[in-house]
Amino acid sequence: SQTIHQWPATLVQPVGSPLSLECTVEGTSNPNLYWYRQAAGRGLQLLFYSVGIGQISSEVPQNLSASRPQDRQFILSSKKLLLSDSGFYLCACEGATEAFFGQGTRLTVV
Amino acid sequence: TQLLEQSPQFLSIQEGENLTVYCNSSSVFSSLQWYRQEPGEGPVLLVTVVTGGEVKKLKRLTFQFGDARKDSSLHITAAQPGDTGLYLCAGALGNQFYFGTGTSLTVIP
Numbered sequence: 062s063q064t065i066h067q068w069p070a071t072l073v074q075p076v077g078s079p080l081s082l083e084c085t086v087e088g089t090s091n092p093n094l095y096w097y098r099q100a101a102g103r104g105l106q107l108l109f110y111s112v113g114i115g116q117i118s119s120e121v122p123q124n125l126s127a128s129r130p131q132d133r134q135f136i137l138s139s140k141k142l143l144l145s146d147s148g149f150y151l152c153a154c155e156g157a158t159e160a161f162f163g164q165g166t167r168l169t170v171v
Numbered sequence: 172t173q174l175l176e177q178s179p180q181f182l183s184i185q186e187g188e189n190l191t192v193y194c195n196s197s198s199v200f201s202s203l204q205w206y207r208q209e210p211g212e213g214p215v216l217l218v219t220v221v222t223g224g225e226v227k228k229l230k231r232l233t234f235q236f237g238d239a240r241k242d243s244s245l246h247i248t249a250a251q252p253g254d255t256g257l258y259l260c261a262g263a264l265g266n267q268f269y270f271g272t273g274t275s276l277t278v279i280p
Contacts, residue, residue, distance in 0.1 A: 065213075093266060104177070104259055104273035105214075112266065151213055153268070158221070159204050160261060160268050162213030 063088040067152045067163025074170055080125075080139040082166050084152030087133070093155040094135040096127055098148045099165075105151065111135060142170045174198050175260055175271035183277040184250055192245045192274045194260035201263050203243045205234055208257040250278045 064087040074080060086092055093112050097105040107120045109127035117127050124143050128136045135152060147170045152163040178193045194203070202221040206214035218227050220236035220243065227234045231254075233246040243260055255278050260271040 067213075093268075095268065097270070102181070102257060102273070102275040105270040107270070110267060149211075153213075155263075155268055158202050158219045158263070159216045160206075160214075162215075165211065165213050167211065 063092065063154045063156055063161045065152055065154055065161050065163040067166060069166060070164060071167045072169070074142050074168065076144055076170055077141045080137070080142050080146070080168070082137040082150055082152075082168075084135045084137075084163055085133055086135075086154045089133075089154065089156075091132060094129065095153040095155070095160070096135065096137045097151045097153060099151060100148060109137070144170050146170050173272060174264065174269045175262055177258075177260060177271040177274050179274060180272065181275045181277075183279065186252060186278055186280050187249050190247050190250060190276070192247075192258055192276070193242070194244070194271050195242045196262065197241065198262070198264055199240050201240075203236055203240070203263075204261045205243070205245055206259040206261060208259060210257075214257075214259055247276075250276075252278045252280050254278050 066085045095110045096108045098108055099105050109119055111117050111129045114129055125139050150166045153160045175196045204219045205217045207217055208214040218234045223238045223240045225236045231248045235244050258274045262269050
């Protein structure tokens, strides 16, 4: 089965600073990859998904962007963070019948 | 667009009580999953249902997929404090996964 590596686990960044969260996948090739944001105690809000290298679909307009430079690498970025970007970010990989998740990144923008 | 709506959003019950969480949609899904998530961690898969009307049991948890494959329920019998967490349903539609709004369960000892 797939293994998702996501880092860092926690991050505190000042408003206006850049962001780069990285996600890598093992155990599969050409996976569908996702970035989600989650408010405390709530469901997952889909931010971006990718079906292949260089192919990014955005679900909601926002201050964030995503890139997929390699088959098993998915990066979430921002040029200038806003306070409202704080949250719990999850990277996921789609398996045959389920999704596999990274451990998540707790981002606090101060 | 939120394709999967879960109810209730928040649930706080006493240990030993039974509860049911619902996951509803107007879309037909090829499969549906239930996940449980601990704070600060990623969701972990509990079960996948693929056939309309399917019922699966996992110890005290019973999962049912609706006949039309548009909805699902999770029933917990004699809830334990260890059942506390966020429960998420998710469905596969086309080439994408969609997650429900989540149900935050607290079981009080």
